[in-house]
Amino acid sequence: xxxxxxxxxxxxxxxxxxxxxxxxxxxxxxxxxxxxxxxxxxxxxxxxxxxxxxxxxxxxxxxxxxxxxxxxxxxxxxxxxxxxxxxxxxxxxxxxxxxxxxxxxxxxxxxxxxxxxxxxxxxxxxxxxxxxxxxxxxxxxxxxxxxxxxxxxxxxxxxxxxxxxxxxxxxxxxxxxxxxxxxxxxxxxxxxxxxxxxxxxxxxxxxxxxxxxxxxxxxxxxxxxxxxxxxxxxxxxxxxxxxxxxxxxxxxxxxxxxxxxxxxxxxxxxxxxxxxxxxxxxxxxxxxxxxxxxxxxxxxxxxxxxxxxxxxxxxxxxxxx
Amino acid sequence: xxxxxxxxxxxxxxxxxxxxxxxxxxxxxxxxxxxxxxxxxxxxxxxxxxxxxxxxxxxxxxxxxxxxxxxxxxxxxxxxxxxxxxxxxxxxxxxxxxxxxxxxxxxxxxxxxxxxxxxxxxxxxxxxxxxxxxxxxxxxxxxxxxxxxxxxxxxxxxxxxxxxxxxxxxxxxxxxxxxxxxxxxxxxxxxxxxxxxxxxxxxxxxxxxxxxxxxxxxxxxxxxxxxxxxxxxxxxxxxxxxxxxxxxxxxxxxxxxxxxxxxxxxxxxxxxxxxxxxxxxxxxxxxxxxxxxxxxxxxxxxxxxxxxxxxxxxxxxxxxxxxxxxxxxxxxxxxxxxxxxxxxxxxxxxxxxxxxxxxxxxxxxxxxxxxxxxxxxxxxxxxxxxxxxxxxxxxxxxxxxxxxxxxxxxxxxxxxxxxxxxxxxxxxxxxxxxxxxxxxxxxxxxxxxxxxxxxxxxxxxxxxxxx
Numbered sequence: 001x002x003x004x005x006x007x008x009x010x011x012x013x014x015x016x017x018x019x020x021x022x023x024x025x026x027x028x029x030x031x032x033x034x035x036x037x038x039x040x041x042x043x044x045x046x047x048x049x050x051x052x053x054x055x056x057x058x059x060x061x062x063x064x065x066x067x068x069x070x071x072x073x074x075x076x077x078x079x080x081x082x083x084x085x086x087x088x089x090x091x092x093x094x095x096x097x098x099x100x101x102x103x104x105x106x107x108x109x110x111x112x113x114x115x116x117x118x119x120x121x122x123x124x125x126x127x128x129x130x131x132x133x134x135x136x137x138x139x140x141x142x143x144x145x146x147x148x149x150x151x152x153x154x155x156x157x158x159x160x161x162x163x164x165x166x167x168x169x170x171x172x173x174x175x176x177x178x179x180x181x182x183x184x185x186x187x188x189x190x191x192x193x194x195x196x197x198x199x200x201x202x203x204x205x206x207x208x209x210x211x212x213x214x215x216x217x218x219x220x221x222x223x224x225x226x227x228x229x230x231x232x233x234x235x236x237x238x239x240x241x242x243x244x245x246x247x248x249x250x251x252x253x254x255x256x257x258x259x260x261x262x263x264x265x266x267x268x269x270x271x272x273x274x275x276x277x278x279x280x281x282x283x284x285x286x287x288x289x290x291x292x293x294x295x296x297x298x299x300x301x302x303x304x305x306x307x308x309x310x311x312x313x314x315x316x317x318x319x320x321x
Numbered sequence: 322x323x324x325x326x327x328x329x330x331x332x333x334x335x336x337x338x339x340x341x342x343x344x345x346x347x348x349x350x351x352x353x354x355x356x357x358x359x360x361x362x363x364x365x366x367x368x369x370x371x372x373x374x375x376x377x378x379x380x381x382x383x384x385x386x387x388x389x390x391x392x393x394x395x396x397x398x399x400x401x402x403x404x405x406x407x408x409x410x411x412x413x414x415x416x417x418x419x420x421x422x423x424x425x426x427x428x429x430x431x432x433x434x435x436x437x438x439x440x441x442x443x444x445x446x447x448x449x450x451x452x453x454x455x456x457x458x459x460x461x462x463x464x465x466x467x468x469x470x471x472x473x474x475x476x477x478x479x480x481x482x483x484x485x486x487x488x489x490x491x492x493x494x495x496x497x498x499x500x501x502x503x504x505x506x507x508x509x510x511x512x513x514x515x516x517x518x519x520x521x522x523x524x525x526x527x528x529x530x531x532x533x534x535x536x537x538x539x540x541x542x543x544x545x546x547x548x549x550x551x552x553x554x555x556x557x558x559x560x561x562x563x564x565x566x567x568x569x570x571x572x573x574x575x576x577x578x579x580x581x582x583x584x585x586x587x588x589x590x591x592x593x594x595x596x597x598x599x600x601x602x603x604x605x606x607x608x609x610x611x612x613x614x615x616x617x618x619x620x621x622x623x624x625x626x627x628x629x630x631x632x633x634x635x636x637x638x639x640x641x642x643x644x645x646x647x648x649x650x651x652x653x654x655x656x657x658x659x660x661x662x663x664x665x666x667x668x669x670x671x672x673x674x675x676x677x678x679x680x681x682x683x684x685x686x687x688x689x690x691x692x693x694x695x696x697x698x699x700x701x702x703x704x705x706x707x708x709x710x711x712x713x714x715x716x717x718x719x720x721x722x723x724x725x726x727x728x729x730x731x732x733x734x735x736x737x738x739x740x741x742x743x744x745x746x747x748x749x750x751x752x753x754x755x756x757x758x759x760x761x762x763x764x765x766x767x768x769x770x771x772x773x774x775x776x777x778x779x780x781x782x783x784x785x786x787x788x
Contacts, residue, residue, distance in 0.1 A: 011365060013684055016358040118738065127742050152359075153681055164742035165676035168735050172678075172685035 003035045004315065005054035005080075007071065010041035012063030013173075014150055021290035022060040028311040029058065041066065049078055056318050057082040058311075059287060067287045068094035068147065081318040085286040089262035093286040097146045097178055099261060100283075106260045108253055109280040111272070112137060113180040115146065118171055133179055134160055141166075142180045145173035156182065183272040183280060186210075188240060190254030191268045191288060191296040193310070194317035201258060203251035204299035208240035236295065238302045246277050257281050265317035268296055347453075347475055359683055363692035369724040372692040374518065374667055375715035376579050380638060381631070389621040397617055405613040407605045409435025409589070413616040416623040417589050420575065423629065424550050426564050428573075432591050434601055435611045439548055439576035439588035443470035445603045446544055446572065449596065450508040451476045456500060459511040460488050462670065462699030462708070464518045467511055467546070478701055479507070485661075487514060487524030490531045497539060509542040509572070515559045516549040516666025519699050519710035523664060529562055536570040542596075546574045549666035551632050554640035556664045568593060577619060579667070580632050585615040639667070639714050642721060646713040649722045653729030655736050660711075667714040670696075672707055673732060676739050679709045682731060691727040 006029065008022025009015050022038060029036045037052045039045065041061060049057070057080050065071055069090035075082045085093065092098055097115040104110060114133050120126035134141065143166035144154045153173040155166035163179075170177040187209040193202050211234050240247070254269035261284055268288035271281050288296040290311075300310040363370050393401050408414075414430035421428050436442050443466065451457065453475035459467065461480030471478050479500070481493050493510070500507060510532075514524035524532070536543050545562040563573040568591060576588035592600060604610075622628060646669060650660055660671035673679065679695040686692060696708030709728075713721060740746040 011362060013359060013362060013687070016361045121738065121741050127744055130742070152684060164739055165678070167742055168676060168739050169678050169681040171738060172681035172735070 001033050001035060002055040002315075003037070003053070004029050004056055004058055005037045005039055005049060005052055006058045006060055007039050007041050007045075007066065008060045010061050010063075010066050010071075012061065012065055012067075013148070013152055014063035017150070017289055017291060018060060018062045018066065020292075021062065021294070024290055024292070024307070025058055025060050025311055028308045029315070031308055032312055032315075034315075041071065045071075046074065046078070049075075049080065054080065056080065056315065058315060058318075059084050060290060062287055062289065063150065064147070067285070081321070083314050083318045084265045085261075085263045085267065086321065089264060090286045092261045093263065093267070093284045094147050095176075096144070096283050097176060099257075100178075102260055103257060103281055106256065108256055108260065109278070110282070111142075111181040111183050111280050113178045115176060115178040117176045121167075130163060131160070134163065137179060137181045140182045142182050143167055143170050144178055144180065145170045146176040146178055148173040183274045185272045185274040186240075188242075188250055188271045188273055188279075189268055189295045189299075190251055190271065191299040192254060192258045192263070192266060193296075193300065193305070194265050194313055194320070196313055196316060198320070201255060202303075203255050204296070204305075205239035205302040206242060206247055206250050207236050207238040207295045207299050207302075208242075209295075210235045210237060236293075236298055238295075238298050242273070243277070246273065246279070250279055253279055253281055257284050261286075264321055266296065266314050347473060359680070359687070360692075360694075362687055365690075368687065368690045368692050369716065369720050369727070370692045371711045371713070371716060371721070371724050371728075372694045373712055373715045375712070376583060376667070377635070377638060377714055378582060378584070380635060381582065385622070385626055388625065389618055392621045392625065393614070393617050401614045401617045403613060405610045405616065407434070407601055407610050409433070409611055410613065410616045410620065412620045413587075414589075416619050417575065419623065420551070420577075420580070420628075421563075421573075421591075424547075424558060424561055426561055426573075428563075428568075428591055432568065432594065432597060433589050434597060434604060435616060436588045436590060436604065437608060437611050438578060438583070438586040439546065439574050440466060440470070441604075441607070442574045442588055442590040443467050443546075444473070445590070445600045445607065446509070446574075447471050447474045447476065448603045448607075449599045450542075456505050456507040457509060457511060458493065458496065458507045460513070460517060460520065461702075462519050462696060462705050463511070464513060464546070465698040468699075468701060471511070472701075476508075480700060480702065480704075483517070483520055483522055485522055486528055487517065487520075487522050488512060488528065488532070490528045490535065493532070494535060497535070497541070507541065509544050510536070511544045511546065512562075513546045513548070514562060515547055516552065516663050516668075518549070518666065519668050519694065519696070520670045521661035521663035521666060521668050522670075523559055526560060529560060529565055533562055533565045533571065536566065541570065543571045544574060545571050548574075548576045548579045551580050552636055552639060552667070553665035554636060554643055563591065572596065580635070581619065581622070581628070585618055586612065587615050587619060642713040642716070642718060643669075645718040645721050646711065646725060649725035650729075653726045655729065655733050657736060658732065667712055669711045669713065671709050671711060672696075673709070674736065674739070675707050677732065677735050678706050680706065682709075682735065685731050685735075686728055689727045689731060691724045693728060 006022050006026050009019045026036050026038050037054060039048050057075055059066060059071060059082050061067060061071060067090060069087040072082065072087045072090055076087060092102065100110045100113060116126050139158055141157045143157055153170050155169050157163045157166045167177060189207045191204040193204060195202050250271055253271065257269045258267050263286055268285045269281060270283050271279055273279055288294060290297060297307050297310060360372065363372050413435055414433055417433060418428050418430055447470050451471065451474035455476050457471050457476045457478050459478055459480050460483050463480060468478055479496060481496060482489050514529060516523055543562060547561060562571045573591040577585060590600060647662060657674045658671055660669050663669060680697055683692065683695050694710040696705030699705050
């Protein structure tokens with residue numbers, strides 16, 4: 001039995017989701033017989049951790065601060081073992097632009113993109129390069145903030161006229177944004193779990209997210225933030241119905257991405273399956289959601305790993321960094 | 322001693338399927354939204370929130386509260402703790418008649434039901450009238466809580482544009498004609514005619530008269546929602562639709578939430594007897610009766626204290642907060658923004674240039690610890706994405722000024738960025754004023770029309786941009 005602090009909530013835009021992930025993890029840890037302290041992350045974080053003296057910290061935060069290495073850095077300073085990826089891997093995964101550059105260097109396919117920070121537009125006249133970019137990427141173009149963990153701020157530009165307002169929206173979330181080639185295809189996610197006992201990490205069965213028709217009868221063609229967390233808006237199919245070769249390749253790409261970013265414990269890699277069964281990696285999440293509707297728990301279950309078991313494995317990996 | 326049974330391991334998929342497969346078709350429309358998740362971040366103490374719709378309950382004298390609760394303890398303890406009649410206590414109904422009389426309405430206490438807040442009226446009226454697919458007509462923008470209540474019964478809500486004089490009755494008639502051609506008869510028109518939430522505008526008297534006529538001509542019911550009518554900061558009281566119609570086609574919704582306390586959850590509905598009988602059955606099945614304790618609180622308060630004086634003191638506070646917000650908007654919002662100038666109520670509706678999405682803007686504003694309500698929730702068709710609702714009743718004046726200043730800064734930042742991106746710098750305040758002056762020298766466009774216009778945003782554009 002260990003004393004486990006579960007970090008959840010915090011000021012990030014994904015606070016609600018994190019509170020739900022955290023609550024579920026707490027329940028599981030209690031069932032596993034641990035002594036659990038839930039901490040809603042705020043300015044008193046260090047004080048609370050010092051007062052509670054946990055043996056290990058389960059980080060169930062999503063988004064800014066929790067998933068970008070900030071909290072991990074603090075835990076390093078306090079010398080507390082914690083779940084999930086370390087500081088550098090968190091920073092790499094959170095920064096989509098950096099992650100995509102690393103993928104390209106490693107030969108992992110990812111949709112073509114261009115990234116800018118606000119300074120490029122304000123001080124270097126980058127706006128003049130937009131037509132060239134638009135020509136290269138072809139419409140529709142996906143515009144997204146580099147660091148937002150969820151689908152918040154992601155816009156689709158159908159024509160050149162849509163690009164400026166899409167950029168303004170994306171810059172609401174981050175000082176760096178990317179314009180990315182749109183892949184028309186199926187949304188796949190491969191969750192990765194620590195192998196345990198020094199084994200190499202394990203790619204779980206592929207989950208496919210299929211948006212269902214909205215209640216108004218109008219079909220949503222974008223897998224949006226709301227659908228991502230709500231029962232009824234998106235149907236998840238696990239294992240995804242894919243040719244064996246595609247499944248294998250998706251898992252292999254996900255593992256390569258996970259490893260090249262240096263992730264640890266668990267993670268989730270989002271991919272697109274385009275025309276001609278061509279796979280490309282969109283992004284990696286260093287702390288995937290753990291709510292009832294999240295993809296990692298579903299994938300684990302399809303692999304015969306129940307939620308408590310999943311939590312136990314992630315917790316154990318805190319000591320094998 | 323035996324150990325309690327070990328709780329069963331939770332199965333993710335089983336959890337999901339166990340519940341999801343049981344949910345009613347109706348609840349499929351009830352999803353939480355990105356906006357709601359964003360709003361969860363707004364209640365941090367360091368955030369100046371102009372997002373709520375909260376009355377300032379700190380202005381209610383605690384001595385008064387102590388007095389009325391002591392009276393109840395002494396005089397009617399057993400009754401306060403007991404069930405009451407479904408339609409409400411007679412003495413509370415007399416207080417309601419008094420409130421309605423203060424707005425020029427004469428009402429028979431037999432024609433009303435006391436409810437658990439005004440929100441319950443929305444649910445009960447919806448339950449009474451709406452079959453899946455039925456049309457309900459409302460204003461655009463509309464109170465999201467009403468839209469949700471109607472959608473919970475699978476209504477098809479059609480929204481009618483507003484301008485400075487409230488709902489465009491000409492557009493309402495056009496819409497009713499179109500619906501008639503389609504063989505669809507709306508079950509009722511939902512409106513907040515006075516100090517509309519979230520628009521802040523008030524339906525003009527000629528339009529009120531016309532709306533009541535339209536209701537008669539077409540035998541159409543109207544649900545008049547009037548939570549703010551007594552919170553007037555200037556001008557003459559508006560004649561309610563209920564007075565104009567005499568309660569034949571107009572159902573009336575009132576509440577103590579904004580004039581006394583939202584915490585006591587007390588509202589009421591006045592409706593024609595056959596309708597009221599149905600609503601009563603629905604109420605019985607929903608919660609048997611409204612809290613007797615709350616009803617006696619109101620009764621004791623009305624009997625021993627001057628409720629109108631309290632409203633006068635609230636009005637004083639809110640008027641000055643509204644003025645502060647309007648001044649701050651003029652000072653800190655960029656010239657491309659427009660906003661309504663409410664003569665009462667709790668809200669101002671501001672509309673920004675079309676290239677700004679206020680949900681994304683909220684995410685940016687939260688980094689500067691300030692919040693508002695993005696406009697998208699007030700429409701069901703994707704409009705409202707460049708608008709925001711600002712509340713002036715719930716924050717003191719210093720926080721209002723600072724909050725508006727911070728929002729103004731992030732808007733200006735986005736306006737400038739857009740100018741850079743399009744290579745067409747947006748005119749700054751000085752230039753804009755000069756342009757406008759030149760324009761107004763040539764035309765006779767009224768100032769009012771420009772400031773309070775509630776621009777229509779084509780839903781098509783939004784889908785094209787985002788889908």
